[in-house]
Amino acid sequence: MEIFHKPVFLRESVEYLNIDAGKIVVDCTVGEGGHSEEILRKIGPGGFLIGIDLDAKALDKSSVRLKEIGSNFILIEGNFRDILVIVKPIISKVDAVLADLGLSSLQLMDGERGFSFMKEGPLDMRMCPLCTRFSAYDVVNSFKESEISEILFYYGEEPLSRKIAKRIIEIRTKTPIRTTIQLAEIVQSIFPRRYYKTNPATRTFQALRIFVNDELENLKRFLAQVPEILNFGGRVAIISYHSLEDRLVKNAFKNDEELNRVNKKVIVPSYEEVQSNRRARSAKLRVAERI
Ligand SMILES: C[S@@+](CC[C@H](N)C(=O)[O-])C[C@H]1O[C@@H](n2cnc3c(N)ncnc32)[C@H](O)[C@@H]1O
CATH class of the missing domain: 1.10.150.170 (Putative methyltransferase TM0872, insert domain)
Known part of the structure; x- marks a missing residue:
């Protein structure tokens, strides 16, 4: 299977989320499954992964990829702005939540989706055509x-x-x-x-x-709900790609009384990561812990 998307902050996000054997994790933006694959490997057969994405095409692809690692996961087509509605019927609390915002390379490179100014295609840009x-x-x-x-x-x-x-x-x-x-x-x-x-x-x-795609409102609603889904000591990591998103994450983590910032200073990608992955150049990672 051809993979287009190179995950950003792969090692850092898994490390900061303290992901290890037996953990229950939500990947809110599965995309092509780069982070989810690493999470499945780390949690082993005793853990469980709940994967969410707005984009049904992305989930079809990542499901094939993840099945090669294990069967202890469920993929759900949905918007992370509804994280409580999506996750609560499956389990009341989880150990870690990851959101890697924005678009995947798969979406960007598909001219028919209309996301890229470098690829001829219809002016569309809907991640989920039925929900916008x-x-x-x-x-x-x-x-x-x-x-x-x-x-x-x-x-x-x-x-x-x-x-x-x-x-x-x-x-x-x-x-x-x-x-x-x-x-x-x-x-x-x-x-x-x-x-x-x-x-x-x-x-x-x-x-x-x-x-x-109402992206800022999606993020605001998600940030307001995420503490409720986390176990005490559980962590949330968010990777953002522009200042409007990062500002929302920064303020939510700073002002939410149920969250403690794990990194007060935003984490930026290493020189090596930026050299090997252009998408990483604008990425920022923030992590918080449920207290
Ligand atoms: C940067 S990509 C994630 C890539 C993934 N981490 C990987 O390693 O392959 C972002 C993904 O988030 C999805 N997405 C964006 N906004 C979303 C939302 N509000 N709810 C659920 N998925 C969303 C997009 O469809 C896209 O597949």
């Missing part, structure tokens, strides 16, 4: 200029959000903006070439993806 109200196409082609500008500013921290929104409206009054590459070119046309460090479409695509 809008696709990126709907936002770009039917939202008001001011709404588009706010989405780009708030979720993408895009300084030229107004200009981009204005250009989108100008173009879409002539013809709908249907594809990822069309949108990427519209955004790029706003930026003088010499100012590029990263592709200027990065922030617009991030913003649309976060909005379409």
Whole structure:
């Protein structure tokens, strides 16, 4: 089976979560199963893994991979914002919870999903097409200029959000903006070439993806529920990839009276990890313990 996704903070997340034989663990973002595979190995046949992901395609793939390690796991298609509803009917408390936020390489590389500004595809970006109200196409082609500008500013921290929104409206009054590459070119046309460090479409695509999938609200709800599912001494580890997510995690861990921060200083990837895995360059890991 071909694996596209290289897990970030694989060793650190398993170590910080104190995962060893017999533990009960929830992996809230199974994806291609990189972390789950390592967790299954560490907990051995006496432990149990509950794996969650929004994306049914990802679960189909990881299930094949995990079956090669053991059978002491269950995979559930669902949103981690409902972690209590998902986990409580199976078990009341667990020892460790992992969330590795964002997208997997499998999702990013699949042009048909519309996540990447480098791959031609429909403007979609829904991780779970049945559970989202809008696709990126709907936002770009039917939202008001001011709404588009706010989405780009708030979720993408895009300084030229107004200009981009204005250009989108100008173009879409002539013809709908249907594809990822069309949108990427519209955004790029706003930026003088010499100012590029990263592709200027990065922030617009991030913003649309976060909005379409309601990612910050998912994370807020998850953070509010997670202490209730943890045993005393149990741990939660969250890997985030942009500052909006990391800020939410940082504040929740700092302010929640039932949680103690294991690392006061955020953990960043080693030079070696960043060299061998580009996805790791923006990753941050925070860990807290239930008290
Ligand atoms: C970075 S990938 C995880 C990769 C995984 N750790 C691995 O090693 O293969 C993030 C995954 O989280 C899933 N996801 C994102 N938001 C989610 C949510 N609110 N609930 C459940 N799964 C979510 C995505 O579908 C994606 O498969």
